[in-house]
Amino acid sequence: MDELALLHGYQTVGAMLVGIGIVGFLARRNMIVMFLSLEMMLQGISVTLVSWSRFHNDWGGQVLTVFIITVAACEAAIALALVLMLFRRAGGLDVLFWQQLRESNVEPFIEHELPEPPAEPADRWPHLPPAGIEPQTEEEWHRSHV
Amino acid sequence: MLELAAIALVKVVILSFGLLTAAAYLVLLERRVAAWVQDRRGPNRVGIPLTSIRLFGLGQPLADGLKFIFKEEFTPSHVDRWMYTLAPISILATALAVFAVIPFGDVLTLGGERTIELVVAPGFDAGAIYVFALSSLAVYGVILGGWASNNKYSLLGGLRSSAQLIAYELPLSLGLLGVVVVTGTLRLDEVIRTQANEGIWFAFAQPLGLIVFVIASFAEAARLPFDLPEAEQELVGGYHTEYSGIRLLMYLVAEFMHMITASFLIVILFLGGWHFWGLTDAAAWGIEGEAVPLWLGVVRIVVLMAKVFVVILFFMLTRWTWPRFRFDQLMNLAWKVMLPLGIANVVMMAVVAEFEVPLTDRLGRGGVIGLTWVGTLLTLIVAALLVPLHSDNRRRSIEPDLFGTS
Amino acid sequence: MNAMQWTFVVATISGALALWMLLPRKRFRGRRLGSLLGLVSLGLFASQVPLPGGPAERTVFIVLAGVTLAAAVCTVTFRSPVYCAVWFGLTLLGVSGLFLFQGAQFLSVATVTVYAGAIVVMFLFVLMLSDPRGRTYYDRLSWEAMLSASAGAVMIGVLSMTLHRVFVPEAAPPAADANNVAVADASGASANAEATNVPALPEPPTSESLQANILAPEHVARLGGALFSRYLVTVEAAGVLLLVALVGATSIMAHARFEQLRRSRHGNG
Numbered sequence: 001m002d003e004l005a006l007l008h009g010y011q012t013v014g015a016m017l018v019g020i021g022i023v024g025f026l027a028r029r030n031m032i033v034m035f036l037s038l039e040m041m042l043q044g045i046s047v048t049l050v051s052w053s054r055f056h057n058d059w060g061g062q063v064l065t066v067f068i069i070t071v072a073a074c075e076a077a078i079a080l081a082l083v084l085m086l087f088r089r090a091g092g093l094d095v096l097f098w099q100q101l102r103e104s105n106v107e108p109f110i111e112h113e114l115p116e117p118p119a120e121p122a123d124r125w126p127h128l129p130p131a132g133i134e135p136q137t138e139e140e141w142h143r144s145h146v
Numbered sequence: 147m148l149e150l151a152a153i154a155l156v157k158v159v160i161l162s163f164g165l166l167t168a169a170a171y172l173v174l175l176e177r178r179v180a181a182w183v184q185d186r187r188g189p190n191r192v193g194i195p196l197t198s199i200r201l202f203g204l205g206q207p208l209a210d211g212l213k214f215i216f217k218e219e220f221t222p223s224h225v226d227r228w229m230y231t232l233a234p235i236s237i238l239a240t241a242l243a244v245f246a247v248i249p250f251g252d253v254l255t256l257g258g259e260r261t262i263e264l265v266v267a268p269g270f271d272a273g274a275i276y277v278f279a280l281s282s283l284a285v286y287g288v289i290l291g292g293w294a295s296n297n298k299y300s301l302l303g304g305l306r307s308s309a310q311l312i313a314y315e316l317p318l319s320l321g322l323l324g325v326v327v328v329t330g331t332l333r334l335d336e337v338i339r340t341q342a343n344e345g346i347w348f349a350f351a352q353p354l355g356l357i358v359f360v361i362a363s364f365a366e367a368a369r370l371p372f373d374l375p376e377a378e379q380e381l382v383g384g385y386h387t388e389y390s391g392i393r394l395l396m397y398l399v400a401e402f403m404h405m406i407t408a409s410f411l412i413v414i415l416f417l418g419g420w421h422f423w424g425l426t427d428a429a430a431w432g433i434e435g436e437a438v439p440l441w442l443g444v445v446r447i448v449v450l451m452a453k454v455f456v457v458i459l460f461f462m463l464t465r466w467t468w469p470r471f472r473f474d475q476l477m478n479l480a481w482k483v484m485l486p487l488g489i490a491n492v493v494m495m496a497v498v499a500e501f502e503v504p505l506t507d508r509l510g511r512g513g514v515i516g517l518t519w520v521g522t523l524l525t526l527i528v529a530a531l532l533v534p535l536h537s538d539n540r541r542r543s544i545e546p547d548l549f550g551t552s
Numbered sequence: 553m554n555a556m557q558w559t560f561v562v563a564t565i566s567g568a569l570a571l572w573m574l575l576p577r578k579r580f581r582g583r584r585l586g587s588l589l590g591l592v593s594l595g596l597f598a599s600q601v602p603l604p605g606g607p608a609e610r611t612v613f614i615v616l617a618g619v620t621l622a623a624a625v626c627t628v629t630f631r632s633p634v635y636c637a638v639w640f641g642l643t644l645l646g647v648s649g650l651f652l653f654q655g656a657q658f659l660s661v662a663t664v665t666v667y668a669g670a671i672v673v674m675f676l677f678v679l680m681l682s683d684p685r686g687r688t689y690y691d692r693l694s695w696e697a698m699l700s701a702s703a704g705a706v707m708i709g710v711l712s713m714t715l716h717r718v719f720v721p722e723a724a725p726p727a728a729d730a731n732n733v734a735v736a737d738a739s740g741a742s743a744n745a746e747a748t749n750v751p752a753l754p755e756p757p758t759s760e761s762l763q764a765n766i767l768a769p770e771h772v773a774r775l776g777g778a779l780f781s782r783y784l785v786t787v788e789a790a791g792v793l794l795l796v797a798l799v800g801a802t803s804i805m806a807h808a809r810f811e812q813l814r815r816s817r818h819g820n821g
Binding site: 002003004005006007008009010011012013015016017018019020021022023024026027028029030032033035036037039040043046047050051053054055056057058059060062063065066067069070071072073074075076077078080081082083084085087088092093094096109113114 | 571575576578597598601602603604605613617620621624625627628633636637640643644647650651654655656658659662663666667670671674675678679681682683688689690691693694695696697699700701703704705707708711712715716719720753754756757761762765766767774775778779782783786790793794796797798800801804805808
């Protein structure tokens with residue numbers, strides 16, 4: 001009964017990882033995050049495989065997981081090379097820059113409204129200990145970001 | 147099971163305190179060694195605090211630690227706060243966690259029947275790879291520290307040093323693989339036992355593996371001659387430019403931890419671990435049977451620590467003797483020299499391991515080792531002939547002549 | 553519909569709501585409520601899983617699985633891609649811990665070495681080289697957030713329900729419900745008619761057989777033995793695949809470099 005309960009628990013965790021990976025892949029627009037969700041789906045499957053390997057007392061599940069790791073490494077290398085190429089062409093990591101590759105009967109996705117710009121941390125001075133003197137400037141401190 | 151947990155907890159506590167104290171005193175040792183190399187005295191005035199007893203400067207680490215703790219600790223306003231804090235934590239945590247599989251001796255026999263293995267996690271079958279796994283995690287601390295500092299120099303320094311760390315992971319693994327192929331196990335205590343039973347250290351049996359592993363360890367610990375990541379003349383300070391106080395202390399302590407880990411690995415894998423001929427053999431002291439008496443266990447621990455100390459001194463001497471590599475020379479060395487040498491080593495060791503019985507019958511064990519030395523010399527000669535000198539700064543044509551214009 | 557099925561329905565719906573609230577949207581509020589709903593959903597799903605072993609093992613499993621799943625949700629919902637990569641690293645550490653808990657020592661360290669130590673570092677490199685700050689507009693928007701969240705949650709719900717039905721067969725609803733019209737909800741009530749056709753699981757292995765094979769002390773030796781005897785062709789194929797990937801990645805970058813050089817040559821010459 002212990003082994004069954006362990007198997008059940010691991011299968012549930014694997015299923016959840018795959019589900020969360022699916023959500024990430026479908027919802028996010030940044031190509032890197034889409035690939036991360038893809039890798040997460042592979043991890044969910046690996047968890048399932050390892051638990052079945054223990055249940056059947058057979059090495060096949062762990063062997064297949066080793067191959068999944070190998071294939072994921074190859075795929076990540078090529079995918080990242082491609083993503084870098086696409087970034088150089090399009091100037092951004094948005095997957096919607098490449099909408100022209102969609103099927104012919106699908107409507108194009110048009111951006112209606114942009115999100116509100118992120119709030120810049122305006123007045124975050126370094127924290128000085130009580131003995132320090134606060135700086136006396138009024139003008140805004142604009143710091144260029146990397 | 148509770149007993150196992152209690153024993154492991156005791157080992158962990160002793161190990162943590164011992165390592166952190168050792169890191170502090172190694173800083174002092176480094177400064178004294180540097181001074182000795184440069185023909186001056188190092189810090190020798192801070193002895194017992196509040197007195198004027200100069201205990202050869204042994205109170206210096208205490209003073210340094212207190213200075214760091216009392217330094218003004220501020221977070222610059224332009225950094226990414228979570229990653230800025232997470233990066234040094236991750237690198238120090240992984241540097242300490244590596245010691246879970248490193249043996250500190252053989253076994254301690256308490257009371258005649260209870261044996262305690264001097265590894266925090268005995269019986270962990272994938273010991274050597276665990277070390278490399280955590281070394282790979284240390285790269286995160288470097289990249290995230292460089293990125294979170296929101297500073298172009300830090301970002302460049304972080305990317306450069308992480309590229310160096312990743313590049314030298316391969317020769318490190320290949321050096322290890324040569325040992326693993328011959329011993330057939332990944333457990334570090336088994337590697338020591340194999341060397342003890344055979345009576346010969348892998349430094350003499352696999353010289354090429356030793357060369358590759360030592361050079362790769364220098365690069366993995368970011369020590370000179372590979373210390374471009376932290377060279378102040380190059381990138382202002384690299385990935386730890388924007389750090390101060392305890393966070394900087396974490397980075398520096400983690401670097402010393404990496405050096406200690408590298409020394410331990412060199413000693414365990416290539417220099418025989420706790421084994422020394424005539425000193426640690428049970429047969430030499432006339433002890434029959436399998437049981438290792440307590441004093442012999444202690445002797446083995448002392449021998450291991452002495453060897454690690456010698457290797458750490460070698461690390462420190464090298465730092466103050468040689469100039470550092472330029473970044474492209476460094477990467478060139480990793481990919482074009484160390485990697486082929488490592489592969490040649492693995493191939494040689496695989497041949498030796500596969501044909502061990504017929505070779506030993508024909509040549510004897512000394513002959514087999516002579517064969518590996520001959521192979522090493524041949525490989526080094528071929529590598530030297532094929533790889534141009536690092537001091538060769540002539541302009542090399544990198545653009546192929548495919549475009550029709552010359 | 554008994555209590556067990558209602559639990560799954562509620563868990564699925566709250567999970568969908570939680571994911572929708574946490575995904576980056578144009579008007580991004582309700583993160584705390586989303587996290588709370590996510591925890592509730594996770595707890596409800598976990599309550600249907602009978603956990604193995606004594607209190608120590610149960611605690612370890614809950615901590616490992618909880619960390620893994622929380623980090624997974626954070627991976628797909630954070631707005632800065634560097635944070636997503638770091639959360640994915642934590643997910644991998646959790647998965648490695650889960651492997652270790654099962655007794656797969658080599659796989660746990662291999663996962664950390666290859667995935668967390670090489671692949672995610674590669675992701676971080678590409679991020680640093682392309683878009684380090686992560687403050688672009690496309691990072692702060694999702695694409696059909698409600699639909700993707702519902703799809704994922706429904707899939708998790710259906711899978712969990714199926715697993716529960718297979719592993720805990722005495723909790724299946726009675727076959728007398730076969731004549732009911734299927735209620736339109738997400739927990740797959742159309743399986744009511746086939747409640748008696750759930751296949752039986754094979755016998756779980758005994759502790760001795762496990763100690764002899766999978767949980768043997770010489771774990772790596774046995775795994776290597778299986779790899780190089782029964783699965784040798786696959787190992788060689790994986791080697792060829794790695795070679796092809798190496799050549800492919802290099803040629804992609806080299807081709808781009810030639811293009812760049814040619815453009816600069818013909819621009820200047």
